[in-house]
Amino acid sequence: MKRTRKDFKRLALFAALVCAAACLQTHAADQVPRWIATWGAAQQTPEPRNALPAKDLQDATVRQIFHLSVAGRTLRVKVSNAFGTAPLHFTSVHIARPLAADAPAIDPASDRALSFAGAPDVLVPAGAEYLSDPIDYPVDALSNLAVTFHLDNAPQGETGHPGSRATTYLVHGNAVGAANFSSPEKVDHWYQIAEIDVQGSPQAGTVVTLGDSITDGHASTTNGNDRWPDVLARRLQQSPATRALGVVNKGIGGNRLLIDGLGPNALARFDRDVLAPAGVRWLIVLEGVNDLGTQMEHGDVSKAQHEDLTHRIIAAYQQIIDRAHAHGIRVTGGTITPFGGSMYDHPGTLTEAERQAINAWIRAPGHFDSVVDFDAVVRDPHHPERLLPAYDCGDHLHPSPVGYRAMGEAIPLTLFER
Structure with a gap:
């Protein structure tokens, strides 16, 4: 079939519209905020000298301080049971701004509870990791963030990072929102937290x-x-x-x-x-x-x-x-x-x-x-x-x-x- 000049004009217009739509779609995709990791550590089974006795994690609150690399206004936390052999119940997980890098005290006004699929607790399957829901919580680059969680029962198979070069603080009972810990147990290892993400620019x-x-x-x-x-x-x-x-x-x-x-x-x-x-x-x-x-x-x-x-x-x-x-x-x-x-x-x-x-x-x-x-x-x-x-x-x-x-x-x- 012979095409007329009008047909070619229509085809050219259609092609231009398709191209414009594709460009708009690409431009929109380029503007979508990007999740990036601001802190993270490799997880493993702590060797016996670096593992905590099960009694230390029975009805226990664990507070850890992490040094962030990049800033963000929205964040999420990845809890880990990567080397666990049974589901692990985090009854509560909070974030806050610590008063120092080497002490458990936090600014109580900055304390926020995280949620997981809308719930305040989460049951993480064996061998799995779990992201919290995003929370609006501005953090600066090179700042510290305290993450505190409570376990009702000790993990069956600990997951952690022994070479933290940072101090972890433990007390018994649920004290996730406490402004400070009185006479906590101190160990220089991390446990059960794998990553902290922030939402950055599309170029992040x-x-x-x-x-x-x-x-x-x-x-x-x-x-x-x-x-x-x-x-x-x-x-x-x-x-x-x-x-x-x-x-x-x-x-x-x-x-x-x-x-x-x-x-x-x-x-x-x-x-x-x-x-x-x-x-x-x-x-x-x-x-x-x-x-x-x-x-x-x-x-x-x-x-x-x-x-x-x-x-x-x-x-x-x-x-x-x-x-x-x-x-x-x-x-x-x-x-x-x-x-x-x-x-x-x-x-x-x-x-x-x-x-x-x-x-x-x-x-x-x-x-x-x-x-x-x-x-x-x-x-x-x-x-x-x-x-x-x-x-x-x-x-x-x-x-x-x-x-x-x-x-x-x-x-x-x-x-x-x-």
Whole structure:
């Protein structure tokens, strides 16, 4: 059928209307507020020395103080029973502004009860996590938030984060709204809280840091928030281009890429710790030192075994990169820092050569989207297999707070600019 000029005009008008509608829809989508994680911690089963006796969590109120990375006017809290073996009943969960980072006192005027599907309590299934309903509650960047919950019965299988570097306060009875606790039990571990989210601008996003104790902050200051991800969060707030970005620390002390130990191995926990946090757009990976350091815990290994471990560590990095890319997440690789003179140092073995080979792969183009050379930042230039003494906490494996500051300051903020 021959089309007339009028037909072509109608088609052109229809196409223009379709295009305009699509543009309007895209523009509207770009204006939708975005949930982003302002705080989070990797969950695990606390090892026996870090777990609480069941009696301590029977009819107990737990108050924990979390350091937020990015501001927001609306927030929600994710409670966790990820490693529980039975449903866990949170009878009440409150938020408030603490009066200090290292004490249980709160401003009672700021205390608010959270709800879950409109109810004041929630029964979280075994192995699950649960978001609270959103609440209008403005919080500033780099501020602290107290989250207090009451349990009527202790969890069957605790879920927590032993390497909190922050103090938790416990009392018996339901005291979720109390302005202060009288003679509370104090432990430097976190329990049953996985994440705090805020609603940010459409351009907002979250940076996840995946790692072991060097990311978790071993030897950092208790209640001081001076791990290298904390330093990164502070720096992001100093630039208007990155002020809408949150940082979530998913380090676990003793964690490995390939083998369970302290917490599930990095590949096993990837979905929960990297993909699940709200608004993730970037990932920084610093993991592998424990795989290298523990390979000889039962004696010498052959050259072939060293080479096999190197191959499997690199393959694990590639798995992380591929899985992150499938979800639109850009991945930065951090080189493995030196550990000469530490408990992991085995002179005369191939362990240091393995570290160098793995770091060469990390630095090489075409693997990670970008690289932060933590090794170059903290190593002693005269003894590159060792930490610079000024950055060494004393065990020759973990940086000091000064070393963590150098690491956090070495990350280019341009990695996170759109």
